[in-house]
Amino acid sequence: xxxxxxxxxxxxxxxxxxxxxxxxxxKGLNEETIKFISNIKKEPTWMLxxxxxxxxxxxxxxxxxxxxxxYPKIDYQDLYYYSAPKSTEGKPKSLDEVxxxxxxxxxxxxxxxxxxxRLSGVAVDAVFDSVSVATTFKGELEKKGIIFCPIxxxxxxxxDLVKKYIGTVIPxxxxxxxxxxxxxxxxxxxxxxxxxxxxxxxxxxxxxINASETGQFERTLIIADxxxxxxxxxxxxxxxxxxxxxxxxxxxxxxxDDAEIKYSTVQNWYxxxxxxxGGIYNFVTKRGACRGKNSKISWTQVETGSAIxxxxxxxxxxxDNSVGEFYSIAITNNHQKADxxxxxxxxxxxxxxxxxxxxxxxxxxxxxxxGLVDINSKATNSRNYTQCDSLLMGNKCGAHTVxxxxxxxxxxxxxHEATTSKINEEQLYYCNQRGLxxxxxxxxxxxxxxxxxxQQLPMEFAVEAQKLVSISLxxxxx
Amino acid sequence: MLEIKDLKxxxxxxxxxxxxxxxxxxxxVHAIMGPNGSGKSTLANVLSGKSGYQVTGSLIFNxxxxxxxSIEDRAQKGIFLAFQYPLEIPGVNTNNFLKTSxxxxxxxxxxxxxxxxxxxxxxKKKSLELGIDEKFLSRQLNVGFSGGEKKKNEILQMKLLExxxxxxxxxxxxxxxxxxxxxxxxxxxSKSKSNCFLIITHxxxxxxxIKPDFIHVLSxxxxxxxxxxxxxxxxxxxGYANLK
Numbered sequence: 001x002x003x004x005x006x007x008x009x010x011x012x013x014x015x016x017x018x019x020x021x022x023x024x025x026x027k028g029l030n031e032e033t034i035k036f037i038s039n040i041k042k043e044p045t046w047m048l049x050x051x052x053x054x055x056x057x058x059x060x061x062x063x064x065x066x067x068x069x070x071y072p073k074i075d076y077q078d079l080y081y082y083s084a085p086k087s088t089e090g091k092p093k094s095l096d097e098v099x100x101x102x103x104x105x106x107x108x109x110x111x112x113x114x115x116x117x118r119l120s121g122v123a124v125d126a127v128f129d130s131v132s133v134a135t136t137f138k139g140e141l142e143k144k145g146i147i148f149c150p151i152x153x154x155x156x157x158x159x160d161l162v163k164k165y166i167g168t169v170i171p172x173x174x175x176x177x178x179x180x181x182x183x184x185x186x187x188x189x190x191x192x193x194x195x196x197x198x199x200x201x202x203x204x205x206x207x208x209i210n211a212s213e214t215g216q217f218e219r220t221l222i223i224a225d226x227x228x229x230x231x232x233x234x235x236x237x238x239x240x241x242x243x244x245x246x247x248x249x250x251x252x253x254x255x256x257d258d259a260e261i262k263y264s265t266v267q268n269w270y271x272x273x274x275x276x277x278g279g280i281y282n283f284v285t286k287r288g289a290c291r292g293k294n295s296k297i298s299w300t301q302v303e304t305g306s307a308i309x310x311x312x313x314x315x316x317x318x319x320d321n322s323v324g325e326f327y328s329i330a331i332t333n334n335h336q337k338a339d340x341x342x343x344x345x346x347x348x349x350x351x352x353x354x355x356x357x358x359x360x361x362x363x364x365x366x367x368x369x370x371g372l373v374d375i376n377s378k379a380t381n382s383r384n385y386t387q388c389d390s391l392l393m394g395n396k397c398g399a400h401t402v403x404x405x406x407x408x409x410x411x412x413x414x415x416h417e418a419t420t421s422k423i424n425e426e427q428l429y430y431c432n433q434r435g436l437x438x439x440x441x442x443x444x445x446x447x448x449x450x451x452x453x454x455q456q457l458p459m460e461f462a463v464e465a466q467k468l469v470s471i472s473l474x475x476x477x478x
Numbered sequence: 479m480l481e482i483k484d485l486k487x488x489x490x491x492x493x494x495x496x497x498x499x500x501x502x503x504x505x506x507v508h509a510i511m512g513p514n515g516s517g518k519s520t521l522a523n524v525l526s527g528k529s530g531y532q533v534t535g536s537l538i539f540n541x542x543x544x545x546x547x548s549i550e551d552r553a554q555k556g557i558f559l560a561f562q563y564p565l566e567i568p569g570v571n572t573n574n575f576l577k578t579s580x581x582x583x584x585x586x587x588x589x590x591x592x593x594x595x596x597x598x599x600x601x602k603k604k605s606l607e608l609g610i611d612e613k614f615l616s617r618q619l620n621v622g623f624s625g626g627e628k629k630k631n632e633i634l635q636m637k638l639l640e641x642x643x644x645x646x647x648x649x650x651x652x653x654x655x656x657x658x659x660x661x662x663x664x665x666x667x668s669k670s671k672s673n674c675f676l677i678i679t680h681x682x683x684x685x686x687x688i689k690p691d692f693i694h695v696l697s698x699x700x701x702x703x704x705x706x707x708x709x710x711x712x713x714x715x716x717g718y719a720n721l722k
Contacts, residue, residue: 433549433558434553434582434583435553435639437550444578
């Protein structure tokens, strides 16, 4: 009988490096570095002061270590905190002025930025290491009063909006990595949707790490004003290297009365090689505040990359009748590790939350779902539904579910369901007998397992994500 | 079309099939009957290429040696197994599964892949022919299907894939008369000069509707008796015990 071991030659398509001359801040985490970043971004004084406040706070914080995936100590003094292609100095005004090498890089990544070729219906902000190199459809969006630009530009052009909202969902002193980000963040996207505007296209940011020995500290801030709607998607990739690189992002979402934000992530950072060498440490803080009544924030994430993924996109349900959702697929193969989940904090009345988590482990990987559902005493008639399913492939990987539930309100209900299953040999046999080979069968079964989450993705990206799910598991069944 | 010579199969060193020879020619329908544990399902599994068995002897299908061929290669070459317990695959739409399967097999036969619209037309036609309610096609594959629906789904797949050798592994067990008739009609309407059938069953019941050319009695891993379709009727009266 056939029992061939398919060589685990997991081709990471995005592992190339773009050869450009960089401007970098000197290595090390100190006030000079922070001033360098603030200065090169031409920030107002208040922003620099805010960063320094965070830096001071950081000195008294310790790196958390309660997470399941452990990692060797990171030497924060041996990192670059700012690296940007020299050609982006003085910020190109239009796409024609962007270094063709950068345009070519994004083209290779499947993100054409050129006017003629760009994806229709999707506006893209392209972030390369510490700087945004281009943002498409800005003009069209401006006509509707929508602001979609790099956050460094927003700090200069819309300081009042930024000042009003930044750090209000993730406070300066939140925890080690969030505070580190507040001190040294470089670029990310800023979105503001004015009242009663439905954003006519998908907004997306593509994060690319290119330079070595460099940390990427993304900062994204999205505000949906009263009665507005926006769907936002981020994607990310990095070169193949045998060092571990840190990506520590802060993402804050704010939904006012009757507003809705749909935030999707397709995370495909370099996962390391099959022996667990290299790969990105993806330590990210994502939090959304449903500040207004009837507001809604929905997180969807497809996490296939990174050596370690450590993040809990969360919702603070302040407004009455507000809704929080979290749909997640976390795939770990070879030596990848993930500790991910969500927090749903119910504060308002009649607030609802839904958590659907699908964890898939293969090879020697370890996958943990960790989540908190916290229903405050004032959150009457609130509801949560949680479903966590884990799928194991092979017998050397692990899956763990760690749910925390706090319900302080007797009129509220919390439901939790969890399953763990192994990929079923009989199911594979059945598919094989219908002519499908092993890879096709695995892909079919896993995509079926993830379907509830994949369905949440914007159409333009669902097909890509489906392929990514299959590719991430290639060679995982011998 | 299929030639089995001195087949021996064991699982975890436990020998189950102990020297079985059988020849099925194009256009023929063979039935295998026998008591529980005689090796009927093992025979079906071994023919389909399921892993986990140690197999010796020769299996020749259309002049090709099956022994080292993978499950999917055998399926693509026209071996179809209607499962005794069809598997549930959550989240996978039945129509999509059938289309994927059909296109894989068509590709292997050197035919053009079928598009979605043509596929839907085809599957509708085949379900109508079988008298199957096509509603279940939009549901998840076998999930929440009744026992009868699962078996009908197997027969529908057989009709769609047009295999050369169809093995029905106790497809009749647990079926009511109407469902049984659907299964039998499925076989009878698919019969041609260029395909053949191997029907594994416990009971004569199915064979009232499908007239096999030969009935073999399998006991303790060997064929102990071969006869015409009358043999089934005889067995129904006397039981297997008297044959030993």
